[in-house]
Amino acid sequence: MKIYLDNAATTPLSKEVLDEMMPFLTEHFGNPSAIHSFGRTTRSAIEKARKQVAKALHCSPSEIFFTSSGTEANNMAIKRSVEDLGVTHIITSPIEHHCVSHTVEYVEKASGVKVHILKVSEKGEMDFNHLSTLLEELQSEKVLVTLMHANNEIGTMLNLEKLAEICNKENVILHTDTVQTIGHSPIDLQKIQVNFLSGSGHKLHGPKGIGFIYINGKASINAFIHGGSQERNMRAGTENLYGIVGLGKAIESATEHFEAHRNHILDLKKYMMMCLEENFQDIRYNGDTSDHSLYTVLNVSFPPSEKNEMLLMNLDIAGIAASGGSACTSGADAGSHVLNAIKADPNRKGIRFSFSHMNTREEIDLVIEKLKSMVAVKELV
Ligand code: PLP
Numbered sequence: 495m496k497i498y499l500d501n502a503a504t505t506p507l508s509k510e511v512l513d514e515m516m517p518f519l520t521e522h523f524g525n526p527s528a529i530h531s532f533g534r535t536t537r538s539a540i541e542k543a544r545k546q547v548a549k550a551l552h553c554s555p556s557e558i559f560f561t562s563s564g565t566e567a568n569n570m571a572i573k574r575s576v577e578d579l580g581v582t583h584i585i586t587s588p589i590e591h592h593c594v595s596h597t598v599e600y601v602e603k604a605s606g607v608k609v610h611i612l613k614v615s616e617k618g619e620m621d622f623n624h625l626s627t628l629l630e631e632l633q634s635e636k637v638l639v640t641l642m643h644a645n646n647e648i649g650t651m652l653n654l655e656k657l658a659e660i661c662n663k664e665n666v667i668l669h670t671d672t673v674q675t676i677g678h679s680p681i682d683l684q685k686i687q688v689n690f691l692s693g694s695g696h697k698l699h700g701p702k703g704i705g706f707i708y709i710n711g712k713a714s715i716n717a718f719i720h721g722g723s724q725e726r727n728m729r730a731g732t733e734n735l736y737g738i739v740g741l742g743k744a745i746e747s748a749t750e751h752f753e754a755h756r757n758h759i760l761d762l763k764k765y766m767m768m769c770l771e772e773n774f775q776d777i778r779y780n781g782d783t784s785d786h787s788l789y790t791v792l793n794v795s796f797p798p799s800e801k802n803e804m805l806l807m808n809l810d811i812a813g814i815a816a817s818g819g820s821a822c823t824s825g826a827d828a829g830s831h832v833l834n835a836i837k838a839d840p841n842r843k844g845i846r847f848s849f850s851h852m853n854t855r856e857e858i859d860l861v862i863e864k865l866k867s868m869v870a871v872k873e874l875v
Pocket of ligand 1: 502503562563564565566591593642644645646671673674693694695704705
């Protein structure tokens, strides 16, 4: 039996999303830019998906643009802010996903933008006092703040409402990477003012290779990919029709079942924490595990042991999928930039277990059983 606890890396496609996509993989194949009936059918499916995304975020469909991924959406927000909005300073954090941090490094080199790295606590919380100080110092500059809503490795979340309040007061451009939180944490863009926000289909039981960017109607930026007039001239290329349809359904479904799924996943996470602490020696966690954190992620810090280097592999051999970091860094020798930034003890082993509503308590029981031969169990007294 295989157990999948790597849902922060990607999630399985849900049946209802597949059902919604299927007609667009088969009989409805028209090019959405064509004016005949084949094209009109697929065009209207794309516009329906745009409305589904906009409804979930409480924004206008005209503010949603489909992209190939969360990565592309983040690239677009950062690169276009620098090129089109005259940004000269970027404030970001040391725990952003590489698609943000490497893009920031790129624009720093290419355009000479000055980059300021925000302090984070040992739990990965953003230091808002430091942010206010930086913004005060940069008052006469054009600033982009790019901070992730929730961290994919350790689950620590920032208070988006408070961040937006600080940024709006200082009149800076705000971009937030919400790839891990879309569908897991309701976002009301009528109440929270951001300039750019990004999402990805495959983190919420939608398809891979599809993402979106929210661009606030007031932010006037140019095309990211040049060519045809797709995505209202912002992102050329024939649309990933079935991906878009799947993303629309996935976000609608996640919003509809939000409460039930959250309660189920939160129960699994707490249950796993309880079982770990009951059965094993010196269990700790990397990042925030409070109710303010992202409930889909649990980064367990196992005590130093010779067997630690083999832990992920042994879990895999036992049929359990977890992760040592984000999907793109697991297996890399350099270790996690996130764990380094929060000064996690390098002698301990951080393993990220991440859940979806499809997981069960029985699966957690099995993981605990399997772990008993891999990490130090508690002595019975
Ligand atoms: N941002 C965060 C926080 C992520 O976790 C990921 C995926 O791991 C991405 C961005 C990239 O999204 P995508 O896989 O759609 O490119």
